[in-house]
Amino acid sequence: MITLRFETDHKSQMIDITKEIKEAVIKSGVKNGIVTVFCPHSTANVVIFEKSDPSLRRELLGMLKDIVPHKDYSHSNARAHLKAAFFRTSLTLIIENADIVLGEWQSVFLVEFDGPRERKVYLKVIGD
Template identity: 30%
Template sequence: MTSIPVQKQISQAFESLSVETEGPDLLDQTAAVGTWLALIGATDGLLTLMVRHTSASLLIQENADPDVQVDMLDALDRLAPRNQPYAHEVEGPDDMPAHIKSALTQTSLSIPVKDGRMLLGTWQGIYLVEHRDRPHHREIALHFIGTMTG
């Protein structure tokens, strides 16, 4: 007698993660995203995250040494300095450099999930990168597609 493998049903879930920022910074979102995956009972699938703004971004970056975050912000400032003669100046001198930094980094991430855990490397974390000087309310859209318990 041949056994037929049981097909697991594919499901999906959506959420929005709110983040308050205080100015240029890398804000670790790894734990919040992991908590959401546990809450929905994610087992195996694909997680997509997207920041819903044009002057902030998402990065997977080292989470062990905080100097990496300092150096990353410094490097982005050198790549898109404020003191350039940008045509877009309506929202202040930090806005156009913020758009450039967002374009140079990422606004969305795709992360495989296996056995309920994101398949991040040992020293990797998920960061929201704020590129503007003033505090902002940022939203990250989360989408999981795959198998879930329950």
């Protein structure tokens, strides 16, 4: 298992972690197979999303503010937990020729809902 670490800067944000995943796949030596990307946090997740237009990321985070409004919740960071429930904790990506397969406009993002803090993402690379 490979552990990636990221520092988040804001309460809610999306960090492109594609480069770090690609580097880890290359270091693994696997040419063809799969990589599982797992986020072991209940207030952060991973998602494949459009990479070239940062305004779309802001709009996604803004939409979640509308869906999970400010109010008195019984749990201190309930908003972060509720927002995270809309996303996955893991992704499985295809590895082809020592590179992950994504669409032309796609990247893998770590989505933070309770920052700033250190986050981990675990990778499991499996070859054919």
